[in-house]
Amino acid sequence: MRTLICGSLAYDTIMVFKDRFKHHILPEQIHILNVAFLVPDMRREYGGCAGNIAYNLHLLDGNPLIMAAVGDDCEPYMLRLKKLGLDATHVRRVPDTYTAQAFITTDLDDNQITAFHPGAMNYSHENRIGEVRDVSLGIVAPDGREGMLQHAREFHERGIPFVFDPGQGLPMFDGAELREFLRLADYCTVNDYEAKLMTERTGRPLEELAREVRALVVTLGGNGSRIYADGSVIDIPAVTPEALLDPTGCGDAYRAGLLYGIEKGWSWEKTGRLASLMGAIKIAHRGGQNHKPTRAEIAARYRAAWGEDLD
Template sequence: MTTLICGSIAYDTIMVFHDRFKNHILPEQIHILNLAFLVPEMRREFGGCAGNIAYNLKLLGDAPLIMATVGDDAGPYLDRLDRLGLSRAHVRHVEGSYTAQAFITTDLDDNQITAFHPGAMSFSHHNRASDAAEATLAIVAPDGRDGMLRHAEDLAAARIPFIFDPGQGLPMFSGDEVLHFLDLARYACFNDYEARLACDRTGRSLDELAGRLEALIVTRGAEGSHIYAGGRRLDIPCAPAKAVVDPTGCGDAYRAGLLYGIARQWDWERTGRLAAVMGAIKVASRGGQNHVPSRGEIAGCFAAAFGRAPW
C-alpha cells in the first residue's frame, strides 16, 4: 500500500532570546511597538507537515510519497529527501519563490513569537493528487488553502481514502467548507482545540461530525487521544516519553502512526497506540525530524508502554 502525503515542506528557523519578552514589552507603549531581540542561539530545522509525516513513516519502514511545493532555496531539503530515500517525484519547484518557512523566537519562559512565510506553499494547488496513480491511502495535511481543497476533491474522485488533517489551517475554512472536507474524507484528525473550533464553525457536535466519517481522531496532548468510530469513543492512553524536550512535530509523528495502522487494516486500539508511541518518541528529541529510532526500538517502546509489541 502506497501512502500519499499532501502538505507542506518548510524550514523552521528557531532563535532563543536569553531573557523574557515581558521585560521588554511595555503595555502602555504597544501602540508604538518597536523591538529588537538579541538571539545568540539559532538553529534551522527541516519541517513542514508533509516532510515530518513522511519522515516518521519512513522510520516505520514505509516508502511514502510526498506531494508539496518548494522554492528556489529548497536544495538542502531536497538533498535530505534523497539521503533518506524519500521520493520527490511529486515535489514541485515553484521558481521565484521561497520554500515555506517559520521564524520562531523563544524566550526563557518558552513564550514564542512566530512569523510564517508561506512562499511556495501558496502554489500547492498546481499539484494534482491524481498524478500519484500508485497511491492507495492519503492524508491532506496543512498546506495552501486552494491546494487542500483541490487535493481532497481529487482524492475523493479517485476513490482514494484519506485523512483530513487541517491543523493550523482550519481557520481558513468556513463551516460549510469543513463539512465538505468531511464528506469527501474517510477519516479526520484534529487536536482538541481544532475539534472545538470545527464544532463551532459547523454548528455540529463532535458526535455529529464523527458520524460523517469512518473515524474521527482527537488528540489531547499528555491526556492521550480519543478515536470516534463505529458509534463509540475509544480512549487511547498517552505513551510515556523518555523526556519532554520539544513538542514540535509530535502531531505529525502521531499521524504517521495512524496512517501506518490504517494501511495495514489494524483495529483502532492498536493503531491509536502506535500513533501515541510515535508522538512520545518524537517529544524526547528537539526538532521535527531529529529522532532516529530503529523499527525494533519503536516496537520496544510500544511493548514497554502497552505490554506487547505492535508487530
C-alpha cells in the same frame, strides 16, 4: 502500494532570547512597538507537515510519497529527502519563490513570537493527485488553502481513502468548507483546540461530525487521544516519554502512526497506541525530524508500553 502525503515542506528557524519578552514589550507603549531581541542561540530545522509525517512513516518502514511545493532555496531539503530515501517525485519547485518557512523567537518563559512565510506553499494546487500512481491511502495536511480543497476533492474522485488533517490551516475554512472536507474524507484528525473550533464553525457537535467519517481522532496532548469510530469512543492513553523536550512535530509523528495502522488494517486500539508512541518518541528530541529510532527499537518500545507485539 504507497501513502501519498499532501502538505507543506518548510524550514523552521528557531531563535532563543535569553530574557523575557515582558521586560521589553511595555503595554503602555504597544501602539509604537519597536523592539529588537538579541538571540545568540539559533538553529534551522527541516519541517513542514508533509516532511514530518513522511519522515515518521519512513521510520516505521512505511512507503510515503510526498506531494508539496517548494521554492528556489529548496536544495538542502531536497538533498536531505534523497539521503533519507524519501520519494520526492511529486515535490514541485516553484520559480521565484521561497520554500515555506517559520521564524520563531522563544523567551525564557517559553513564550513565542512567530512569523510564517507560506511562499511556494501557496502554489500547492498546481500539484494534481491524478498524476500519481499506485497510491492506496492519502492525507491532506496543512498546506495552501486551494491545494487542500483541491486535493481532498481529487482523492475522493479517484476513490482513494484519505485523512483530513486541517491542523493550523483550519481557520482558513468556513463551516460549509469544513463540512465538505468531512463529506469527502474517510478519516479526520484534529487536536482538542481544533475540534472545538470545528464544532463552532460547523455548528455541529463532535459526535455528529464523527458520523461523517469512518473515524474522527482527537489528540489531547498529555491526556492521550480519543477515537470516535464505529459508534463508539476509544480512549488511548499517552505514552510516558523519555523526556519532555520539544512538542514541535509531535502531532505529525502521531499522524504517521495513524496512517501506518490504517494501511495495515489494524484495530483502532492498536492504531491509536502506535500513534501515541510515535508522539512520545518525538517529544524527547528537538525539531520535527531529529529522532532516529530503528524499526526494531520502535517495536521494542511498543511492547514495553503496551505489553503486546507491534507485528
